[in-house]
Amino acid sequence: MSAPIHIVGAGLAGSEAAWQAAQAGVPVVLHEMRPAVGTFAHRTGDCAEMVCSNSFRSDDDVMNAVGQLHWEMRAAGGLIMAMADRHKLPAGGALAVDRDAFSASVTEALTAHPLVTIQPGEINELPEGGNWIIATGPLTSDALAAAIRAETGTEALAFFDAIAPIVHAETIDMDIAWRQSRYDKGETEEERTAYINCPMTRADYDRFIDALLAADKTEFREGESAGYFDGCLPIEVMAERGRDTLRHGPMKPVGLTNAHNPAEKPYAVVQLRRDNALGTLYNIVGFQTKMKYGAQTEVFRRIPGLQNASFARLGGIHRNSFLNSPTLLDDRMRLRSRPHLRFAGQVTGVEGYVESAAMGLLAGRMAAAQAQGRDLPPPAGTTATGALVHHITGGADAKTFQPMNVNFGLFPPVEAKGGRRGRAARYPAYTERAKQDFNAWLAQA
Structure with a gap:
């Protein structure tokens, strides 16, 4: 069996990364500082605790980019979407969840997985070697944030949430x-x-x-x-x-x-x-x-x-703190100066629960492939997941980089069937193409 992947942070991104890597057959050590070391927003030590809202936004996978991202995560066997579906609440066309039941079920699934070890305690410096994913989120501890700033040679960008x-x-x-x-x-x-x-x-x-x-x-x-x-x-x-x-x-x-x-x-x-x-x-x-x-x-x-x-x-x-990812990360979400370190989640400059979890999904699969001696490229930029990772790792202007939700503006242009114009024709063309291309990526992942 390969050496374990170490993941720092059991939020939505870290939890999804741990699940994806373990499901691929690679052992995982998931490090979480809560509840011993708390944050402004969190109340518990549970995995994937939701703090800002209980909504994953639109679940429409035909006319909405975040709905397409839901679809891709479900197709990839995502833990976050599976638990969201299990504990969803009535919310019209949105996907809202019972946040306490949701995080408890994510915690239970990871704790029960034979290849996942949850290790309490704070990681306060960047490790020197191994296969690591940093998924500490926007509330990264002061000590680890200082270590990241020292390594990247720049002040972390920040915004208030x-x-x-x-x-x-x-x-x-x-x-x-x-x-x-x-x-x-x-x-x-x-x-x-x-x-x-x-x-x-x-x-x-x-x-x-x-x-x-x-x-x-x-x-x-x-x-x-x-x-x-x-x-x-x-x-x-x-x-x-x-x-x-x-x-x-x-x-x-x-x-x-x-x-x-x-x-x-x-x-x-x-x-x-x-x-x-x-x-x-x-x-x-x-x-x-x-x-x-x-x-x-x-x-x-x-x-x-x-x-x-x-x-x-x-x-x-x-x-909230986040990296200037276009200058710091490669398209495998690795820190250019220390390629044994991947970053995932909101700290990479994506915004939203679903987007953060999707970057965890991708980082987990990439880290697992590396542990198995393979290289896994990101999905095509025509997919919702691929559009996000391409944006944060090079598509965005580094000088004006700010957190971004998934949206069709990140996708390459598409021609609607019959040359029809308008959102009613164009958006289904985006999602139809995305589904085909994401399935093609899954086949090789």
């Missing part, structure tokens, strides 16, 4: 709020009523915006400077860009009809999505925030239906 609050369902006033997915999307009644909606009149909205802009917020420490990832902006930052920004973003009222007053169109709507299988917890969709805790309670209770809300978790902001 925010977490949305979670509300106890029993404290939502359902005489004001109602259940409905946007555009009644979903195949079952449960899916079509997966969200709780809180309506706002124009006066409600104006008062909310005024309170939001005036609220006490977390300030950056002196000398601390970083931008935000546009896909996870704090709501107060969006509000500062214009009073109607939220009403055209996470608070848009389209595709919804107030069940209590169908004739009256809400001026804005706040949506809450189920956070656990019991339906006792709901997170406020798109409401990432940097408001201080006391201010959050006061401001969020201005939302009609949440005037008596009790919060299971308030929002927060934390610093």
Whole structure:
């Protein structure tokens, strides 16, 4: 049997990497510092703990790039997608999960695998040899982050990420709020009523915006400077860009009809999505925030239906670090200066749970191939997985490199059948080609 692959970090990327390598017949040692060494965002020592949201976003593998990424991970026998499917919650066309049951099942699967050893403890320096994957995520420990900076000779790039609050369902006033997915999307009644909606009149909205802009917020420490990832902006930052920004973003009222007053169109709507299988917890969709805790309670209770809300978790902001991967990593996700080290997950500059796990899947398979004396190239750039890894390891401009979600803009152009134009024709052409090319890659992997 080959020497073990060592993986640092049991988040979504590290967990998927460990599963893929072990399934390929290569022993794995998975190093995890939690819970002995905690982070701002994590609560447990479980593998694949989800902290920002419970959503894997759209599950549409015909018209959506992240849905295509779901498809590829399922096709590759991915553990993260298998456990997400097992513990999914009604969420219209999105894939949302019961986060505690999800992480517990990932932990159970890895613990039970005969080729996986989970080793508690912090890795605080870069190893000198072997076959390693660094999948420590955006909250890499200070010691290991310092070692990475010393090796790469540059300050790690960083951006600030925010977490949305979670509300106890029993404290939502359902005489004001109602259940409905946007555009009644979903195949079952449960899916079509997966969200709780809180309506706002124009006066409600104006008062909310005024309170939001005036609220006490977390300030950056002196000398601390970083931008935000546009896909996870704090709501107060969006509000500062214009009073109607939220009403055209996470608070848009389209595709919804107030069940209590169908004739009256809400001026804005706040949506809450189920956070656990019991339906006792709901997170406020798109409401990432940097408001201080006391201010959050006061401001969020201005939302009609949440005037008596009790919060299971308030929002927060934390610093995320990532590599300038286009200059530091090769297309096998190896650190150019130390090719025995691969990186995977959000630390490589991908954004999102699914994207992070997909990079773990790829790193795990590549490391396993290396352990078996083979070289495994990445999938074609026409696939969702390949488009992401090609972007972060050379396709992006290193000078302006920022975290990126998967999207069709990363794919090479494709001609729709019959020369038809528009998204309705082009997007299925992207995903049809991606499926063919990913299956071809799996056949050689």
